[in-house]
Amino acid sequence: MTTLRRFFLAAAVLGVLVSCSAGVPTVGLPHQPDSGSLAVRCGRLIDGLSDQVLEDTIVLIENGHIVAVGKDVVVPSGIPVIDFSGYTVLPGLIEMHAHVMEGPDQLNDLSAYYKISREDQLEEGRGYAAVTLMAGFTSVRNLGAYQGFLARDLRDEINGGQAIGPRMQVAGYYLTIPGGGGDLVVPGIPQEAIPAELRMGVSRGPEEFRRKAQAAIDGGADLLKVIASGAVLAYGGVPGEPEMTPEEIRAVAKVAHAAGKKLAAHAHSTRSIKEAILAGADTIEHASLIDEEGVRLAKEHDVALSMDIYNGDYIDTEGRRQGWPQEFLDKNLALVEAQRKGFEMAYRNGTPIVYGTDTGVYPHADGAKQFRVMVERGMKPMDAIRAATSLPARYMGWSDRVGAVQQGRFGDLIAVRGDPLEDITVLEDVQAVIKGGLIFKRPGESR
Ligand SMILES: [Zn+2]
The missing domain is CATH 3.20.20.140 (Metal-dependent hydrolases)
Structure with missing residues (x-):
């Protein structure tokens, strides 16, 4: 049995609450996929589609799906806010x-x-x-x-x-x-x-x-x-x-x-x-x-x-x-x-x-690790990011589901330290992973 697997089984035994440092648990086994509701405060946001990098933006996820993206999004009461203001957030x-x-x-x-x-x-x-x-x-x-x-x-x-x-x-x-x-x-x-x-x-x-x-x-x-x-x-x-x-x-x-x-x-x-x-x-x-x-x-x-x-x-x-x-x-x-x-x-x-x-x-x-080679071989960092987000979503027939931080798609996000447009290798050290509005990994947690 892998260490990771053992960890998840232990998590399941303890109940779903593994880490509650920010009031929102990290997910264990078993769980209800795509059931998460939370708001993510993003220091910088690369949405997987546009060339623009948005600053101080809120992504609101309800029942696993993104329902709003913007600076003035009102977060309904009862929905926890995750503070990633020190991070760059991207689509999963x-x-x-x-x-x-x-x-x-x-x-x-x-x-x-x-x-x-x-x-x-x-x-x-x-x-x-x-x-x-x-x-x-x-x-x-x-x-x-x-x-x-x-x-x-x-x-x-x-x-x-x-x-x-x-x-x-x-x-x-x-x-x-x-x-x-x-x-x-x-x-x-x-x-x-x-x-x-x-x-x-x-x-x-x-x-x-x-x-x-x-x-x-x-x-x-x-x-x-x-x-x-x-x-x-x-x-x-x-x-x-x-x-x-x-x-x-x-x-x-x-x-x-x-x-x-x-x-x-x-x-x-x-x-x-x-x-x-x-x-x-x-x-x-x-x-x-x-x-x-x-x-x-x-x-x-x-x-x-x-x-x-x-x-x-x-x-x-x-x-x-x-x-x-x-x-x-x-x-x-x-x-x-x-x-x-x-x-x-x-x-x-x-x-x-x-x-x-x-x-x-x-x-x-x-x-x-392939991002670095792609950029070394002439690809613009933003194009390399799109090559791993909105573009493949299209070739999977999943443009309505994944690949961009956009209303209607699944709440799948990652957070990294630093700026991947300056240094693409920060993507090799993903700090947080959210899938379907559920937190699977958060900063400071090694899983
Ligand atoms: Zn193969």
Whole structure:
């Protein structure tokens, strides 16, 4: 059991009141999600939409939703006021490419996933989800878990107030070819020996992809994820080479869109990026080897790029130290700089870029570390913030719910010390997290 989990269970035993320093409790387990009513006095407010920074502003949240934002908001009696006048308040952050169920520790031996029980993996995921929320990410897209539908079960626990974590959209399982980037093959182990629940999305041909895509949606997936090209952290695949055909990708896109869902396409390869855009993907994950035509096509088709330009550093240092397979390290190194150049090109071109980091490949607590790299690579800090707030909300189909401090959306806020527009790395040290009007973390509390 994780320390964090133990903490929350202890909190549940003591009742919901964990910390009452400001008259408002920090939330424990179980709780009623999106039930909070409170007013937040913000020293500075970045709302996730505009370029303006508002000073001395009050955000009023009632029953989990923002009902008013302004200097002269009248706070109804009985609603507590949280004083963040010494902080910069922002919308809760959005991670577009998370793997909440898994952590980096198992990447030196993928066959460990063959043995771990569903309940143990779920328990791990609960811990990672809590860490993700405490890092300031109040919404995430979970783009695949090795155990099919495991993230769906965690999503449902969080939505029911039985676990602590971000709002989640989950992909169900990886839609991938046999031996592809989402198929958990390990050299020396026959494919028949791999547990079936790890291979639920392995398909070949448009018809089989269509069937498995529909089954993912019928099983509760919020979006679909295809592995269009080879992957870095998988045996045998070549990131620069296509794995799925355009017809296969299109078959999945059709199923997703018919159900009102989005399609996220993993594509490192120059060709796969373009094929996925033309086949109907809504976001391109990684986009490492994107060229000018790809950048142009993405913009033209209103497809967002979710480029994980931080984790290459982690893989090359920590992954190497932990003894990850040499094949993974080599493939990573070959892509890092190309992907960052592609990011610069895409930003210059005005192609939509959303904040997607592949967290889980590196520790979930470090989810905000990519902001620094994005700004170093030329992105304006305000654009980097919008890439993790209002813009991804749009690509999740959740613009009415999250991603901005705006009337009608959920009361999801974070507070940081200092000014992220001056120093983007202050986002790596989130002091307070409010989700649905409930306080999950407050200044001075380490959870
Ligand atoms: Zn990933």
